[in-house]
Amino acid sequence: MVNIEINGIPIQARDGAMVIEAADEAGIVIPRFCYHRKLSIAANCRMCLVEVEKAPKPLPACATPVTDGMVVYTRSEKALEAQKGVMEFLLINHPLDCPICDQGGECELQDMAMGFGKDASRYTEPKRVVPDKDLGPLIATDMTRCIHCTRCVRFGREIAGIMELGATGRGEHVEIGTYVERTVSSEMSGNVIDLCPVGALTSKPYRYTGRPWENQQAFAVAPHDCVGSNTIIETRRGRVMRVLPQENEAINETWISDRDRFAYTAVHGETRLEHPMIKQGDEWKEVDWPTALEYAVEGIRRVSDSAGAAQIGAWVSPSSTLEELYLAQKLMRSLGSHNIDHRLRQLDFRDQDIAPAAPVLGCTLAELETRDAVLLIGSFTRKDQPLAANRLRKAAAGGASIMSVSTLDYDFTFDLAERIVASPTGVVRELAGIARALLDISGTAAPEGLAVLLENLDVRDTHLAIAKHLHAAEQGSVLIGVHAMGQGELAELRALANLIARVSGTALGYLPDGANSTGAWLAGAVPHRLPGGAASAGRDVGNMINDGLRACFLLGVEPEFDTAQPARARAAIEAADFVVAMNS
Numbered sequence: 035m036v037n038i039e040i041n042g043i044p045i046q047a048r049d050g051a052m053v054i055e056a057a058d059e060a061g062i063v064i065p066r067f068c069y070h071r072k073l074s075i076a077a078n079c080r081m082c083l084v085e086v087e088k089a090p091k092p093l094p095a096c097a098t099p100v101t102d103g104m105v106v107y108t109r110s111e112k113a114l115e116a117q118k119g120v121m122e123f124l125l126i127n128h129p130l131d132c133p134i135c136d137q138g139g140e141c142e143l144q145d146m147a148m149g150f151g152k153d154a155s156r157y158t159e160p161k162r163v164v165p166d167k168d169l170g171p172l173i174a175t176d177m178t179r180c181i182h183c184t185r186c187v188r189f190g191r192e193i194a195g196i197m198e199l200g201a202t203g204r205g206e207h208v209e210i211g212t213y214v215e216r217t218v219s220s221e222m223s224g225n226v227i228d229l230c231p232v233g234a235l236t237s238k239p240y241r242y243t244g245r246p247w248e249n250q251q252a253f254a255v256a257p258h259d260c261v262g263s264n265t266i267i268e269t270r271r272g273r274v275m276r277v278l279p280q281e282n283e284a285i286n287e288t289w290i291s292d293r294d295r296f297a298y299t300a301v302h303g304e305t306r307l308e309h310p311m312i313k314q315g316d317e318w319k320e321v322d323w324p325t326a327l328e329y330a331v332e333g334i335r336r337v338s339d340s341a342g343a344a345q346i347g348a349w350v351s352p353s354s355t356l357e358e359l360y361l362a363q364k365l366m367r368s369l370g371s372h373n374i375d376h377r378l379r380q381l382d383f384r385d386q387d388i389a390p391a392a393p394v395l396g397c398t399l400a401e402l403e404t405r406d407a408v409l410l411i412g413s414f415t416r417k418d419q420p421l422a423a424n425r426l427r428k429a430a431a432g433g434a435s436i437m438s439v440s441t442l443d444y445d446f447t448f449d450l451a452e453r454i455v456a457s458p459t460g461v462v463r464e465l466a467g468i469a470r471a472l473l474d475i476s477g478t479a480a481p482e483g484l485a486v487l488l489e490n491l492d493v494r495d496t497h498l499a500i501a502k503h504l505h506a507a508e509q510g511s512v513l514i515g516v517h518a519m520g521q522g523e524l525a526e527l528r529a530l531a532n533l534i535a536r537v538s539g540t541a542l543g544y545l546p547d548g549a550n551s552t553g554a555w556l557a558g559a560v561p562h563r564l565p566g567g568a569a570s571a572g573r574d575v576g577n578m579i580n581d582g583l584r585a586c587f588l589l590g591v592e593p594e595f596d597t598a599q600p601a602r603a604r605a606a607i608e609a610a611d612f613v614v615a616m617n618s
């Protein structure tokens with residue numbers, strides 16, 4: 035730690051910290067545009083100029099490291115003159131279109147101009163005009179407003195891992211764009227809207243629909259993947275207007291994925307079901323709730339009386355809430371049936387009795403960043419859990435060996451140390467090769483139950499390299515992803531993943547399907563376990579699909595889109611006597 039003084043206040047600052055970081059920690063405000071604590075330092079806007087004793091001219095606080103005994107003034111005459119000068123330069127070309135700018139009310143430039151700007155501009159020449167860029171359906175551009183802070187450029191390069199935006203031209207001719215005009219494709223692209231300190235990049239779906247001070251905020255958890263990003267849902271008069279990230283360093287830091295940000299547009303979609311409906315013959319009829327509930331009770335009772343409770347089942351979405359999942363299983367079990375399952379994309383259930391209480395990550399999300407080695411099995415993390423992929427990207431940037439065994443050649447946003455692309459029936463053999471190599475390295479005997487899988491293997495250099503990385507790791511993870519869970523030989527796959535983790539001393543974890551798979555297991559939304567884990571005996575979803583049901587509850591499920599066997603699932607539903615679908 036070093037001792038410095040800012041505006042006469044003695045402060046202890048971290049060695050190597052920049053003046054702006056020390057000031058932020060002490061609650062002292064220094065204006066800034068290009069600086070963002072999650073991005074590298076560009077020091078190109080000069081808005082953060084401060085006076086430093088013994089320095090001949092003002093210095094940028096974001097790029098000036100603290101030194102012991104340093105004396106800084108952020109509001110001295112010299113500092114203010116420098117900040118006002120920068121503001122005047124920035125406003126030379128910035129349009130005065132705040133009344134029609136979506137950023138109005140939450141614009142860093144607007145706020146800074148209020149604090150450091152002048153009443154009138156001394157500049158009378160025409161302002162420059164920059165053609166807008168078409169970045170696709172999510173991000174609206176007004177590039178004349180851009181102040182070239184390059185936050186959006188650095189976000190792509192450093193966080194999203196895809197450099198889609200960049201700066202072309204020099205001096206007054208600098209433009210931010212995609213070089214060749216095209217849609218941005220990052221799963222996290224919407225974060226540039228929050229990062230942009232002006233109204234150059236704004237949300238297209240939210241465009242011209244409201245002002246921030248009209249909205250009410252509610253905190254929420256994103257429902258699209260198992261990361262559980264913290265979000266803020268903004269509403270106006272009962273209507274969802276937009277979704278923003280809620281900062282949580284342990285989960286999503288300051289980011290959210292695009293689906294978490296923009297999926298709200300479906301909330302008020304025209305195809306939403308707004309009233310209960312019942313189908314009689316081929317006709318759908320809108321009814322009130324008592325009629326619908328009575329109809330459902332009557333239908334279920336009919337099936338129960340004629341075919342027995344074993345012919346009633348429930349398929350529930352792994353993205354349902356804990357309360358929904360608990361109540362769904364309670365309903366089924368009250369009817370005398372244990373036929374409930376949320377593992378809709380799973381094909382193999384043979385090892386379910388020895389499965390852990392719930393699929394967990396095996397470490398915290400933040401700890402993914404500090405792993406030395408990670409083996410991803412059937413995980414397209416970038417698409418499945420973009421925020422977890424961001425953590426892995428940071429680990430890779432820090433020198434970790436991230437490796438993948440999958441059935442498709444996934445496009446990761448970081449370099450893999452090793453990659454195996456296998457046929458769907460070849461994944462188990464590849465894992466066996468890695469396990470065999472690990473057993474040989476560590477001089478461990480193959481466990482009896484897996485001896486057959488580990489015999490007569492062709493252990494290749496890639497298997498050996500993966501085994502060595504995992505074996506050498508002080509903190510490693512073996513992660514089973516969404517696509518692995520749909521493998522036909524899941525039992526063998528899990529047994530080998532478990533063996534690899536155990537022999538290498540790494541943590542076995544899951545990056546599962548849905549937002550709440552863990553909750554579904556704990557709530558008893560599986561046929562073989564009650565809430566809390568006691569055993570029960572019901573039919574898994576594969577059995578229900580293949581052998582059929584007479585009555586079926588669907589909770590947040592579209593059989594032809596959400597199951598591992600879409601055609602059969604649809605056929606099973608069509609063949610059932612009675613179906614109750616609870617969808618939003």
Ligand code: SF4
Nearest residue numbers: 180181183184186230
């Ligand atoms: S578009 Fe916004 S974030 Fe990007 S450089 Fe311009 S002002 Fe900065």
Ligand code: FES
Nearest residue numbers: 077079080082096
């Ligand atoms: S914030 Fe320091 S130079 Fe931009």
